[in-house]
Amino acid sequence: MILVIDIGNTNIVLGIYKGRELLHHFRLSTVRQSTADEYGVSFHNLFHMSGINVADIRGVIMSSVVPPMVHVIEEMCRKYIHKHPLMVGPGIKTGLNLRNENPREVGADRIVNAVAAVDLYKGPLVVVDFGTATTFDCIDEKGAYLGGAIVPGIGIATEALVQRASKLPRIELEKPKKVIGRNTVHAMQAGIIFGYAGQVDGIVKRMKQEMGAPLVKVVATGGLAELIAGESEAIDEVNPLLTLEGLRIIYERNS
Ligand SMILES: Nc1ncnc2c1ncn2[C@@H]1O[C@H](COP(=O)(O)OP(=O)(O)O)[C@@H](O)[C@H]1O
Ligand SMILES: CC(C)(COP(=O)(O)O)[C@@H](O)C(=O)NCCC(=O)O
Numbered sequence: 539m540i541l542v543i544d545i546g547n548t549n550i551v552l553g554i555y556k557g558r559e560l561l562h563h564f565r566l567s568t569v570r571q572s573t574a575d576e577y578g579v580s581f582h583n584l585f586h587m588s589g590i591n592v593a594d595i596r597g598v599i600m601s602s603v604v605p606p607m608v609h610v611i612e613e614m615c616r617k618y619i620h621k622h623p624l625m626v627g628p629g630i631k632t633g634l635n636l637r638n639e640n641p642r643e644v645g646a647d648r649i650v651n652a653v654a655a656v657d658l659y660k661g662p663l664v665v666v667d668f669g670t671a672t673t674f675d676c677i678d679e680k681g682a683y684l685g686g687a688i689v690p691g692i693g694i695a696t697e698a699l700v701q702r703a704s705k706l707p708r709i710e711l712e713k714p715k716k717v718i719g720r721n722t723v724h725a726m727q728a729g730i731i732f733g734y735a736g737q738v739d740g741i742v743k744r745m746k747q748e749m750g751a752p753l754v755k756v757v758a759t760g761g762l763a764e765l766i767a768g769e770s771e772a773i774d775e776v777n778p779l780l781t782l783e784g785l786r787i788i789y790e791r792n793s
């Protein structure tokens with residue numbers, strides 16, 4: 539078995555793979571103040587509850603877009619899993635041809651998503667990841683990574699709205715029945731959900747034009763993908779586990 543770990547700005551997602559099969563997956567909060575020991579307790583408890591024997595984990599791979607968390611999770615792996623994790627970054631074989639300006643600055647999660655998407659669907663593709671930020675990544679017909687777009691995530695856009703406008707309440711991120719909201723909560727939900735879906739469709743349309751390829755498959759992932767996919771015309775498929783798949787593939791390419 540291998541353990542794959544993706545550290546995002548909001549959540550740390552873990553997966554346990556046996557060969558190509560994902561046996562378990564878990565989501566923890568990304569808490570920048572937490573220690574290696576605290577994460578050790580969380581990992582231990584999750585593994586224990588799921589009947590996972592740490593001794594069966596033969597390797598660990600991780601990707602992170604939160605630099606201060608890297609050391610914490612590395613130390614946790616060494617101390618409690620007795621493995622030094624492979625870290626997605628310089629020196630790791632991803633098999634991805636990066637044709638953007640500065641490959642080193644691209645978030646590891648975006649690279650990992652692209653690797654999985656090329657493997658599972660082939661190019662041309664757009665991958666949309668609805669995380670803390672929403673990222674769009676374009677892959678051409680040869681499977682080369684071209685670059686993409688980054689926009690404020692649905693959660694942080696909503697938070698900003700609530701924080702900066704005194705009379706706007708905190709709301710549940712759920713789809714209202716109509717776009718014409720007849721109260722404040724419904725008006726906010728309509729603006730956020732339908733507005734965000736429209737943004738996704740608009741960006742993807744321009745990307746397809748720029749790629750000069752009409753038959754581009756659009757795959758969505760990330761915590762909030764399902765919420766928007768239903769309202770977006772551009773999204774062809776939701777694969778909530780894309781990042782974990784990418785980590786498994788990269789692990790295999792480096793062992
Ligand atoms: N299974 C889920 N269902 C609904 N919302 C989720 C789920 N998982 C995560 N979220 C929410 O989606 C947002 C983005 O999460 P995630 O994709 O894990 O972001 P990141 O990769 O930036 O850490 C967060 O606000 C999180 O609370
Ligand atoms: C764009 C991101 C903030 C997305 O992070 P996430 O929402 O998954 O936490 C992350 O991929 C990042 O910090 N990237 C570095 C800049 C870049 O990708 O070009």
Ligand SMILES: [K+]
Pocket residue numbers: 546647667669760781
């Ligand atoms: K992510």
